[in-house]
Amino acid sequence: MLENIRVVLVNTSHPGNIGGAARAMKNMGLSRLVLVDPLDFPSSDAVARASGASDILDAAQIVGTLEEALVGCNLVMGTSARDRRIPWPLLDPRECGVSACEQAQQGGEVALVFGREYAGLTNEELQRCHFHVHIPSDPTFSSLNLAAAVQVLAYEVRIAWLAAENQPTKTLKLEATAIQSSLPVTADELESFYTHLEQALVEIRFLDPAKPRHLMSRLRRLYGRSDVSKLEMNILRGILTETIKAARGEHLGQEKADV
Ligand code: SAH
Numbered sequence: 001m002l003e004n005i006r007v008v009l010v011n012t013s014h015p016g017n018i019g020g021a022a023r024a025m026k027n028m029g030l031s032r033l034v035l036v037d038p039l040d041f042p043s044s045d046a047v048a049r050a051s052g053a054s055d056i057l058d059a060a061q062i063v064g065t066l067e068e069a070l071v072g073c074n075l076v077m078g079t080s081a082r083d084r085r086i087p088w089p090l091l092d093p094r095e096c097g098v099s100a101c102e103q104a105q106q107g108g109e110v111a112l113v114f115g116r117e118y119a120g121l122t123n124e125e126l127q128r129c130h131f132h133v134h135i136p137s138d139p140t141f142s143s144l145n146l147a148a149a150v151q152v153l154a155y156e157v158r159i160a161w162l163a164a165e166n167q168p169t170k171t172l173k174l175e176a177t178a179i180q181s182s183l184p185v186t187a188d189e190l191e192s193f194y195t196h197l198e199q200a201l202v203e204i205r206f207l208d209p210a211k212p213r214h215l216m217s218r219l220r221r222l223y224g225r226s227d228v229s230k231l232e233m234n235i236l237r238g239i240l241t242e243t244i245k246a247a248r249g250e251h252l253g254q255e256k257a258d259v
Helices: 015-027 044-050 054-058 093-105 146-164 176-182 187-203 215-225 230-247
Strands: 005-010 032-036 061-063 075-079 110-114 131-133
Touching: 005 015, 005 146, 015 032, 015 044, 015 054, 015 146, 044 054, 075 093, 093 110, 093 131, 093 146, 110 146, 176 230, 187 215, 187 230
Parallel strands: 005 032, 005 110, 032 061, 075 110, 075 131
Antiparallel strands: none
């Protein structure tokens, strides 16, 4: 689906920005770059800024006019940093990502068009677009670097694509042991902890078994609220074991345990 979405850069002056845009695209799973009359391309600056995304630069299509770049497109979205000079249907980046994915999913071809570093897109070019997209930056300093603007839109396309594919956005997986130790304790583990805790509190004479008052039920409320994990429970149990040993004088004459 993402192959149906092309990024069009119009009249780019700095080849570094073309490289930066290629990198941003590849990070987000986009691969089709179209360059309209770039000032300086191919260029080693573009390759340097692309980092590992020079395959996108190698495959970039170079054309002379925006018209050629848009051949076959069903949906064209043009980006603009400035106030709207012409009243036009406007999307925010999130809506742009969703529309691009919807169109691409139906087999349509989509173009995201970006303008010149010094002057953006002309009115004529903007009028070739079905929608305008403005990244809601600070109005007193609204213009993003070209590659940064590509990054924002490519990211929104990816988020919309992940949602359409029912894929999670939290993709970094925990190792199996970390998953295990972050699981919450079970009710029976909590019960043995309370028994251990009570024993330690008696040993250190904080709790008088003859006059227990409500201490244990209050502590149960406290720990019951705190969503203790298995790992945290191990730490608490370790503290209790050492507390009891200390109360019994079993540590006397020993070196301090390594923590
Ligand atoms: N001086 C130009 C700024 C161009 S920045 C102007 O006044 O228009 C280069 C390109 O980055 C813009 O043409 C647009 O494609 C994109 N861009 C930068 N900031 C943007 C923003 N806030 N919203 C949408 N696109 C932006």
